[in-house]
Structure formats: C-alpha cells, structure tokens
Amino acid sequence: MIELRQVSKRFGHQLAVDAIDLTCPKGQTQVLIGTSGCGKSTLLRMMVGLVTPDSGSVLFEGEPLDELTLDSVRQRIGYMIQEGGLFPHLTVRENIAIVPRYLRWQPSESDVRIKELLELTQLPIALLDRYPRQLSGGQRQRVSLMRALMLDPDVMLLDEPLGDLDPMIRAELQQDLRIIFRELGKTVVLVTHDLAEAGFLADRVTLLSHGKIVQQGDFSELIANPVDEFAAKFVQAQRPVFA
Numbered sequence: 001m002i003e004l005r006q007v008s009k010r011f012g013h014q015l016a017v018d019a020i021d022l023t024c025p026k027g028q029t030q031v032l033i034g035t036s037g038c039g040k041s042t043l044l045r046m047m048v049g050l051v052t053p054d055s056g057s058v059l060f061e062g063e064p065l066d067e068l069t070l071d072s073v074r075q076r077i078g079y080m081i082q083e084g085g086l087f088p089h090l091t092v093r094e095n096i097a098i099v100p101r102y103l104r105w106q107p108s109e110s111d112v113r114i115k116e117l118l119e120l121t122q123l124p125i126a127l128l129d130r131y132p133r134q135l136s137g138g139q140r141q142r143v144s145l146m147r148a149l150m151l152d153p154d155v156m157l158l159d160e161p162l163g164d165l166d167p168m169i170r171a172e173l174q175q176d177l178r179i180i181f182r183e184l185g186k187t188v189v190l191v192t193h194d195l196a197e198a199g200f201l202a203d204r205v206t207l208l209s210h211g212k213i214v215q216q217g218d219f220s221e222l223i224a225n226p227v228d229e230f231a232a233k234f235v236q237a238q239r240p241v242f243a
C-alpha cells in the first residue's frame with residue numbers, strides 16, 4: 001500500500017533518514033519503533049507528503065507521491081500526529097468535522113459519521129460540545145483517533161498515539177485500537193517507543209536507529225534474535241520488570 005524506496009532526508013547537518021526501504025502491506029499494521037530522534041516522525045511525514053525526501057521515492061499503491069497525486073492520496077490517509085493535535089479553541093465536534101467541512105459535506109452527513117465513530121471509539125455523545133482541555137488524556141486521544149477516521153481512510157498513520165497516557169488507560173486503548181484496525185481492515189503505520197505496544201499491535205516491526213533500519217520483520221524474531229548490539233540493548237532495556 002505504501003512503499004519507501006531508498007528515501008533520505010537531511011535537516012541541516014542532521015541526517016534524519018538514511019536510505020530507508022520500507023514496505024507497508026495492505027491491511028497490515030507496520031510498527032516503527034526506536035529511540036527518540038531516530039527519524040520515526042519524519043518517515044510518517046514523508047508518507048503523507050508533509051516532508052519531501054531529498055532522494056528516493058514514496059509510492060502509494062505503486063504510484064509516486066507527487067503534486068498531482070498528493071491531494072487524492074491525503075484523503076485516503078488518516079494521520080494522527082504526536083500529541084494528538086486537537087485545536088484548543090474548537091469543540092470536539094468542530095475538531096472532528098474540520099476536514100468534512102472543508103470538503104463541503106452537509107452537516108447532517110457529518111453527524112451520521114460522527115455517531116458511528118462515537119460508537120466505534122466508545123465515547124459518550126455528551127463530549128461533543130466540550131473543548132479539548134475539558135477531556136481526560138485518554139478521551140483526547142480517542143477524539144484524535146475519531147478525527148483521523150472521519151473520512152474512513154484506507155490508511156492510518158499514527159504517531160505515538162498513546163504517548164503520555166497512564167498504563168491502565170494505555171492498555172485499554174491498545175486493546176481498542178487493535179480491534180478497530182482488524183475490524184476495519186485498515187493499513188496502519190504506527191510509531192511507538194514502547195516494545196510491549198509494538199508486540200501487541202504489530203504484524204511487522206521495524207526497529208530504527210539514527211535514521212537507519214536496524215531490524216525488520218516479526219516481533220518474535222526481534223525479541224529472540226536481535227541482529228546487533230543496539231537491537232539487543234533495546235530489547236533488554238524494555239524487559240518487563242516482573243520477568
């Protein structure tokens with residue numbers, strides 16, 4: 001569904017992404033994992049055309065992402081940025097309906113879709129008229145998820161969607177995400193720095209370090225056979241405390 005071929009991106013002296021090849025197959029969840037600053041967010045931004053690679057290509061269903069294809073491709077991608085990105089001065093309903101309004105949907109059409117998504121994300125309807133600051137962290141993430149799902153996109157790009165949540169809420173949302181992705185058959189690229197989360201959600205895992213792929217494939221393979229010292233350390237550092 002999405003393919004990166006030898007993409008590189010430099011910011012000043014910083015090589016953020018270094019000749020990466022990555023395939024995100026249709027209907028599967030690809031998890032990007034790695035320490036802070038290794039290039040995960042930059043990779044997602046390339047997939048949605050917010051960052052243009054210095055070299056290499058980004059393909060969406062085999063077609064290169066360029067000025068001609070970008071608009072239509074964007075409407076097929078739900079993108080949830082790090083920190084959720086809700087507008088503080090807009091209500092939940094207004095936040096969720098931003099893109100539909102831009103696309104000139106009838107308000108009634110929007111309302112039907114919002115109702116469906118409230119059910120899917122298990123949010124009470126009473127929250128629609130609140131502002132983001134009047135929600136809990138978990139609720140805010142669910143609203144961001146709703147917004148990303150609004151156009152029923154084929155692809156979901158999620159940048160640390162469960163970043164700052166406490167462990168119980170996080171576990172709950174992980175469960176729900178897995179159910180939602182499987183039920184809807186979405187192609188998902190999810191960024192995390194949490195190994196357990198990767199294991200729970202991923203069909204394929206890509207471990208990154210300093211803009212390069214260290215290891216790619218099955219989660220169980222990463223745990224059992226880390227390819228180098230960095231991979232081994234990364235796995236070791238996140239062993240459950242009670243193991």
Ligand SMILES: Nc1ncnc2c1ncn2[C@@H]1O[C@H](COP(=O)(O)OP(=O)(O)O)[C@@H](O)[C@H]1O
Binds near residue numbers: 015036038039040041
């Ligand atoms: N817009 C930008 N301008 C300058 N440097 C950037 C920019 N975006 C990312 N970087 C740098 O590129 C590297 C990778 O960043 P990022 O993709 O955000 O990493 P991650 O999401 O894995 O934490 C970091 O060193 C970061 O400081």
Ligand SMILES: [Mg+2]
Binds near residue numbers: 040041082159
């Ligand atoms: Mg990031």
